[in-house]
Amino acid sequence: MTAILARVPATESQPIPLFDLKRQQTRLRHDIDRRIARVLDHGQFILGPEVTELETELAAFAGVKHSIGVSSGRDALIMALMAMGVGPGDAVLVPAFTFSATAAVVISVGATPVFVDVDIVTYNMDADAIGPAVADAKSRGLTPRAVMPVDLFGRPADYVALKAAADEHGLPLIADAAQSFGASTAGGRVGALAPITCVSFYPTKPLGAFGDGGGILTDDDDLASAVRQIRTHGRQGDGDEAMRIGMTGRLDTIQAAILLSKLSVFKAELNRRAEIAAIYDSRLEGVCGLPPVDVAETRSAWALYTIRVPDRDRVRAALASRDIGTALFYRVPLHRHPAFKGLLSGNERLDVAERLSNEVLSLPMGPDLTDEEADFVADALIASL
Ligand SMILES: Cc1ncc(COP(=O)(O)O)c(C=O)c1O
Incomplete structure (x- = not known):
């Protein structure tokens, strides 16, 4: 058993919850308190130094060029779709067995989710079902624009097979990795397996904040700079002008401070x-x-x-x-x-x-x-x- 973890005896009378966030908090409380106090002291609650530090560490962890801290996993997916210009008349292929946000985000940008069946063993999107789903979308007058696999329960989807199937139709992958940050395959860690990857730091996720939070990982300079604009009202850097339609999509500095502790x-x-x-x-x-x-x-x-x-x-x-x-x-x-x-x-x-x-x-x-x-x-x- 890993040394950092406290041993708590199991007894008939002690409940075993699905998730137990309290024990982790007890382990890390001192460090988290210290980091939160530092944020309160410097007062840069929006895009403070902890956000930049976390982004650098997450990019290094995943082995990608860019990591952008955002407000939630759902907002990460919406911003990825916005950055790729997906909108009305477009179709995005999503697995039929996942959390509702995977399909809801597609509707949020005005596009149509097309449901794809999953594999009985891995519970993840079945690459063989992509071709028929693309044909179906086209027969409905939609323009297929992307395939959005989910790494259900933390297990990476079969990105090699999915990419091969998506490539046949010229479609990019958008990884809904809300549940899988930290997982890896022969092709690398989650974050490096698709052109753009969206993760969630919801408290019960493997890397969880103490509130909402998310991240976008990519090697693509253009997508990264588009997402950075979108998460701050479409503005470029400190500029006042909206360069594109954006949203309030930033990761809070306090959540970044908590995540830095958990990342350690x-x-x-x-x-x-x-x-x-x-x-x-x-x-x-x-x-x-x-x-x-x-x-x-x-x-x-x-x-x-x-x-x-x-x-x-x-x-x-x-x-x-x-x-x-x-x-x-x-x-x-x-x-x-x-x-x-x-x-x-x-x-x-x-x-x-x-x-x-x-x-x-x-x-x-x-x-x-x-x-x-x-x-x-x-x-x-x-x-x-
Ligand atoms: C597969 C999947 N996609 C998207 C989300 C949305 O993430 P968030 O709750 O951070 O908005 C979740 C959250 O549970 C999820 O499991």
Whole structure:
């Protein structure tokens, strides 16, 4: 077990929440207090020095040229779409099994999300489904403009296969990496796997702030400079003129200060998350459907450990009766959300998204979970089955 982490014994009486942010805060509280005090002292609450420092560190971590701190994961996606000029009449391909924001951002810029099915093993966008989705979009009079894969639960999508499929139609990838900062593949770390990558620092994400926050990572100078303008009302540097339509899309300095503290232990936390996943892997093999294991080239950020069980509600109730927190990410595939009603052409095959939404169950995950607690969760799950 990683040394920086406090050991807390698991007992029948101690609840095990899905996420436990309190233990991490206890570990880092002194450093975070110190960093917040520094921001209060210098008073540069908007784009202060901590934002620049964090941007530099995140770019180095991911191995990309540019990192831009923004207000949330959702705003990062909107700004990426705006920077790429996606708008009315355009289509953006999104997986049907993800958080609602992935499709909502496309509608926010006036374009149309086209739902693509996912892979039953990785839960991520199925590259083979891109061709039919592009044809479907065109048959509806839309102009396909981008493919937006999601790295669900922290596991990177298959960017090699997705890029090959998207390239056939001349479409760029926009990575919705809201859940996966810190993950890596043979092609590099998340941030370097697509022309533009959007991450979230929502508190429960692997790298989470104490409020909303997000980031955009790219090697493209033009996209980076467009996003920097967009996040500050379309202004260039200190200029007064709006060079383009922008928004209030900056990462707060205080959140950047908190993220710098969390980044200092992030690698150890990622390793610890992988250790917890390995405990679940070994205990639950053959018991239920498991997420793909980490291999040398592909390492998840383990935002969540999500299994598949057909009799999910009963299992969930059994775990709840032992004070184990679980969640249903995602209970409803995107094309069934009321907000996205009317977007289907009728040609889509979204069978895997449908199936997953009926079977998935996310288990407690986090860097402060103890081995004993992971075992306790596994025992309870096995008993319930
Ligand atoms: C896949 C995905 N995309 C986008 C978002 C939006 O991120 P945020 O909550 O930071 O706006 C989330 C957040 O949970 C997400 O999981």
